[in-house]
Amino acid sequence: MEASPRGYFGGLDWLRGAFLAVPREHFVPERVWWPRQGEHGLYELIDRRATPARWLKATYLLRTPLITQLDDGAVPPDGPASGVFTSSISCVTVVIELLRHLAPAPGDRVLEIGTGTGYTTALLAHRTGPDTVTTLEVDPQIADRARRRLDALGVRAHAVTGDGERGYAPGAPYDRILSTASVRRVPPAWLRQLRPGGVLIAPLDSPFGWDFTMRLTGTGSGAAVGRPVATVEFMRLRGQRAPRPHRELGWPDGIDARRWRDYEMRVDQHAQRIRVPAARKGKTLPVRATS
Ligand SMILES: C[S@@+](CC[C@H](N)C(=O)[O-])C[C@H]1O[C@@H](n2cnc3c(N)ncnc32)[C@H](O)[C@@H]1O
Numbered sequence: 001m002e003a004s005p006r007g008y009f010g011g012l013d014w015l016r017g018a019f020l021a022v023p024r025e026h027f028v029p030e031r032v033w034w035p036r037q038g039e040h041g042l043y044e045l046i047d048r049r050a051t052p053a054r055w056l057k058a059t060y061l062l063r064t065p066l067i068t069q070l071d072d073g074a075v076p077p078d079g080p081a082s083g084v085f086t087s088s089i090s091c092v093t094v095v096i097e098l099l100r101h102l103a104p105a106p107g108d109r110v111l112e113i114g115t116g117t118g119y120t121t122a123l124l125a126h127r128t129g130p131d132t133v134t135t136l137e138v139d140p141q142i143a144d145r146a147r148r149r150l151d152a153l154g155v156r157a158h159a160v161t162g163d164g165e166r167g168y169a170p171g172a173p174y175d176r177i178l179s180t181a182s183v184r185r186v187p188p189a190w191l192r193q194l195r196p197g198g199v200l201i202a203p204l205d206s207p208f209g210w211d212f213t214m215r216l217t218g219t220g221s222g223a224a225v226g227r228p229v230a231t232v233e234f235m236r237l238r239g240q241r242a243p244r245p246h247r248e249l250g251w252p253d254g255i256d257a258r259r260w261r262d263y264e265m266r267v268d269q270h271a272q273r274i275r276v277p278a279a280r281k282g283k284t285l286p287v288r289a290t291s
Contacts, residue, residue, distance in 0.1 A: 015099055018126040019092075027119035027149050028059045028089055031077040033067035035085070042080035043067060065091040068117060073141060085235050087142050089117045090180055094232060098178060101215050101229050102201045104128050108175035111193065112136070113164030113202075113237070118146030120180055122155045130156035134171045136164035138238050165239050167193040174198060182211045182234035184249055188222065188269045196220030203234040204265075207246040208257045214265060223268035228260050250274050 032055075033043040046066070048055040058066060070083030090098075098120070104110055108128045112121055115137035125133045135157055137143035143161040150157055160168060164179070165187045172193035179190075182203035194200050198218040203211040211234050216226035247253065250272040255263075265274050 012100060014127055015096065018099075018123045019096075021126050022119070022122045022153075024089075024092070024119060025056060025059050026153055027117040027122070027146075028055075028066060029068050029077070029117070029145070030055075032058070032089075033070065033077070033081065034058065035065055035067050035088070037082075038080070040080075042082055043070070044080050045077060060092070062092045065089060065094070069139070069142065073139065087116055087139065088235065089119055090234075095120055095123065097213065097230050097232070098180070098201055099123060099127075101213065102176050102178050102199060104176045108132060109171065109173070110134070110176045110178065111168055111171060111174040111190075112178050112180065113167075113190075114180035115143060115146045115159055116180060117142075118150045118155075118157075118159065120178070121146065121157050121159065122150060122153060124178070125150075125155050125157045128176075131158070133157040134160060134168050134174075136160050136162055136168055138163050163239065165189065165237060169193060177201070179203065179237070180234065181237040182232075182240075183237050184240045184244055186214075186216070186224070186267045186272055187237075191218065191224050191267065191269065192222045194218035194224060200224055200226075203232050204228075205236070205240075205249075206260075207251050207255070212260065212263075216265065216267065221268070223266065225264070225266050227265060228263055231260070252276075 030048040032046050038044050046055050046058050065088040067085050067088050069087035072086045075081045075083045104127050110124050110128055110133045112135040115135040121135045140161050147159040167189035173195035175198050177190050177200040179202040184205045196218050200216040202214050204214045211232050212228035213230040213232045215229045216224035218224050251274050259276050263274055263276050
């Protein structure tokens, strides 16, 4: 990592400080799966006790998430396996992007959906302070483990077991809401619980086979407006796994994937709409669909 304040974190000293202060290895389980298929189409298990150097290196790879659960826990972590990824520790570069766009300030009240290992929770709490972060995890075993890891590090965050799609009304309104599971439809509860002017960051499914990281601002009437800030791939929020026609989700037919940076989104209690304004004459369009 560069020592310069304009290094990897682009001058965001608070983010750099949080990454230096929170030990990622404290949150990574002793056994994780490598996220790319190897021999026989199986995901290799990396065991800290058997191969400590490999485990530590994998933990700190910038662009590789590590899989902490397959098939909602039906697959025990005792060897190479196949299955659907249902929990992970997000990769470093993606966490940086999410937090950079979330831009929480000290003292902000934050709601996180998808606690996972608790790593992002700890980074958030480092920035916003004790008792400011509420994090929701639907899987009880994953939630319990995260709670223990946060406690062991002395992180004062409110880790709740429950369906994040409903948000957490007792802590509302929130200055910042971050989902680390992707959605097809932004849950109306999040919009109700976001303060006017507050920022919501969530990965949103698209018709193109990848998600967009959406940055939305609360308008104060249970609605929000915003746009995509990056392309990303995330595991889906548990209640939104089933595919739905994109037209029902507010995506216009034939939308141009190359113009994703121009998309505008409006979402309220009843519907969400994504539109792309008519191209302005002479405007240079991005040619790549990935960030
Ligand atoms: C990509 S992982 C989160 C990773 C976490 N940010 C970290 O770095 O450790 C997504 C998490 O969202 C959780 N999840 C899925 N649906 C959820 C829901 N409806 N409410 C709360 N958590 C949910 C999954 O169980 C999983 O642990």
